[in-house]
Amino acid sequence: MSDVNNTLDAVQIAAHGMVTDLADVLVRGHLKEHPSLxxxxxxxxxxxxxxxxxxxxxxxxxxxxxxxxxxxxxxHERDRAAFAAHHCDCPYCPHAL
Structure with missing residues (x-):
């Protein structure tokens, strides 16, 4: 795998984790994972x-x-609406059924 692919994978995983972190803060008012992570x-x-x-x-x-x-x-709102309407069984999709 190329350095570019490794970088993109790292950012994708970090961004997905950050969305989960934001959800924790907005819904629970605190983090579920260690602040260092x-x-x-x-x-x-x-x-x-x-x-x-x-x-x-x-x-x-x-x-x-x-x-x-x-x-x-x-x-952006049009893209967000299309994303919100998306459903699949991919383990990485936040809309997995």
Whole structure:
């Protein structure tokens, strides 16, 4: 497996864990897992976000991209609704039946 694939897998797993951590905080008001494990996941996710944010900033500065055709918030909401409607039996899917 390539370094890129390993990195993407690491971020995917950390992001999924972070969603679970957020659910714990929102529903229970506390974490279910050790704070050090949660902090590690947050570091992986925020590191990835910063890497992408740096490229977003650089690409916006080039002026190469036209104005976005759609409202990013509406586009995101459409994707969220499609995700919420999804069901499968995959062990990694939060919507597993």
């Amino acid at each position: 949660v902090a590690y996941r947050l570091g992986v996710v925020t590191g990835a976000a910063e890497q992408v944010r740096t490229v977003v900033k650089a690409e916006r500065a080039t002026g190469r991209w036209p104005h976005a055709a759609a409202d990013p918030a509406l586009d």
